[in-house]
Amino acid sequence: MRPALPAVCCAILLVLAGCSVGYGGPDAEPAAPTPTSPTQTPTAVPTPTGSGTPTATASAPATATTSPTPTFPEPTATAIATPTPRDRQGSPDGSGVLDGLLDGDDEETIAVQGGELPLDPGLVYDRTTRLLGTDVPGPDTIQLLDTTANTTSPPEFQRLLGLERNVTEAEAIAFVVGPRTVYANRNLADRPAFLEHVLAHEFTHTVQFRRGYIGRVTAATGSDPDGRFTSTAVIEGAATYTEDRYWLAYVVDRAAPGERPARGVERRYRNSDGAARYSFAPYWFGYRYAAATVDSPAELPEVYADPPLTSEQVLHPGTDEGPVPLRVALRGETAGVWQETFAPPRGRIGEAFLRVALATELGDDRAARAAAGWGNDTRIAFNNETGARGYAWVLRFDDAANASEFDTAVTAYLSERTGDAPLADDRTGRQWTTTLDGRPVAYRLRRTDDRTAVLLLGTPAFVDADTTTVRGADGRVVIETDGEG
Known part of the structure; x- marks a missing residue:
């Protein structure tokens, strides 16, 4: 039986603003984990229709234990980096469009192909890595695309158990297939604040690739459905946690910051059913696990080094009990x-x-x-x-x-x-x-x-x-x- 746990933050990724790192995801039938990452529901495989062709591959006494209802505590000073005046630069109209760093600052240079962005991706990457406490090189390019997500029918076993519902075609927002390029829907250019924290999510995956965290986590958790769910929860939960902390540090004080990423993921998980809910679950519960386990994004390497090994451990942060014997x-x-x-x-x-x-x-x-x-x-x-x-x-x-x-x-x-x-x-x-x-x-x-x-x-x-x-x-x-x- 699990110990009682304190309430923790909870959230997941927006249906049109998440990301998955093409190692399969919780719904894919078994395949060797290979890193890639679509930013929306992990069941959907994004198909770019613009320039560029990324490939993405790819859940009374001795009564049943319950988990606590998560809440949203106010962030502490240790959890969120405090922006400097340079970090709070914006457009004269207060829209939050970034003008770049001050002259002479050492900014990460990231090229943009296929269109223009209303912000400086190098600045967003620098902010993200500052939260993560690392200085690994960023991606070379952000490739803007017109994308769609070709949804597929869930596996038969899932459909037999009710997970055939609410799977509809969605528009892919952003994804990665490796550390060198982030692919983003060019429609995001009209939503600069939203785009900014989506990029923070994707840039977290860049760091995960550069540091070898993705391979480490997927090797530890295994390739069965429960292992794939767990690795997805760790990798996507960490990216969602960083995205949420980025929003709190750099976006929340703007005139139109949009919905807090954590709350958006929670809302979409709770409002979904069947296969769609199972796709959101690793974002939602992965975020909760990260928020309950570390105090800041800079501590996430501790999670990668000692990840949960089952979805039970993800759902109930603080328990490390393994599966009971079963023959x-x-x-x-x-x-x-x-x-x-x-x-x-x-x-x-x-x-x-x-x-x-x-x-x-x-x-x-x-x-x-x-x-x-x-x-x-x-x-x-x-x-x-x-x-x-x-x-x-x-x-x-x-x-x-x-x-x-x-x-x-x-x-x-x-x-x-x-x-x-x-x-x-x-x-x-x-x-x-x-x-x-x-x-x-x-x-x-x-x-x-x-x-x-x-x-x-x-x-x-x-x-x-x-x-x-x-x-x-x-x-x-x-x-x-x-x-x-």
């Missing part, structure tokens, strides 16, 4: 009709995904309570010779009370999702049926002990108890697939 054995899958697939491979999905999935049908608070006792999980995908697919999602909770909380919540969730009461069978579990993409799908929930549940989902031929059996044995979960499919 799963398969029977019949190498010779039977249904065999384990390698795409997607077996892997941990994580508490963050569980929370977002349950929230598609349940209230946020109930979903958070039901997911908070998460201890470990693994998802295993199967298919038969026709290509039909099914999944076994094995979840183990911290204790029996949290497992019961989940059992009650997921029963209500599946009943809402399918519109049907479950078919009950004490031996085989409870089963629900509905349709997805015009084809029948089924769900079966089976408890194997007082802390462990198995959710079978996918094509009814796999979910059916005559095809796939689930039992507990010697502390393991045994899944046997020997039906005729």
Whole structure:
């Protein structure tokens, strides 16, 4: 069970003003992490339509634990750099358009291609690195583009659990694919204050690339869905935290500063659902984690050096408990009709995904309570010779009370999702049926002990108890697939 924690700042990135660093993001099906970064929802892959062609690749006693409601404390002097008079330069009309540094100052020189900017990117980079406490070289170029974001359908497993909603085409605002170039939507030129803190976000990624932080974090967190969510939360959360501190230091006192970045991310996370919410979640919870862990952007290297390793640790700053033991054995899958697939491979999905999935049908608070006792999980995908697919999602909770909380919540969730009461069978579990993409799908929930549940989902031929059996044995979960499919 997690310790109680003090309230912390919370936020994420704007739907049209974030950034992701093309290492995949929480929704991508497994691929080796490769750094790149679209600035909006990480599920979307930006496609530039102007000059330049960047490539981007790319979630009562012993009752379930809850996390505190985050707040926005006033920034302390240690958290925010105090601008000098030089830093507060602006246009005569007070719009905040920057005129550059005083003559003779050592300013980072960054070329702009594809148009003009209403500010000096070198000054923004210098301010950003001052907050970060580093002097690494900046990008060579800011490339202005007309961009769109080609959204794709979430993976089948996510859609089976309600994350097919609210995925619409969006306009990409800014992204990076490496340390040398920042790509930005040329429409930002009409919003100088907004553009300025977006650049601070992107320039934080430049520093992450230069210092090797991205590779360090992705190597530590792993490549399964929970690991990808966690690395995204660390990298994007750090950039969002720096962007927010930049806004507080250099933008807030202007005549039209716009919305505080942290509040914008929070608002978009809370107002989204399904796949869109899961895309915002690493920004939102990553920001909260950074704000709860360090006192200033200059301390972020401490987070990169010792990052959280699961989404549970991201969602609950201050806890370092690892996943509880979970062993799963398969029977019949190498010779039977249904065999384990390698795409997607077996892997941990994580508490963050569980929370977002349950929230598609349940209230946020109930979903958070039901997911908070998460201890470990693994998802295993199967298919038969026709290509039909099914999944076994094995979840183990911290204790029996949290497992019961989940059992009650997921029963209500599946009943809402399918519109049907479950078919009950004490031996085989409870089963629900509905349709997805015009084809029948089924769900079966089976408890194997007082802390462990198995959710079978996918094509009814796999979910059916005559095809796939689930039992507990010697502390393991045994899944046997020997039906005729």
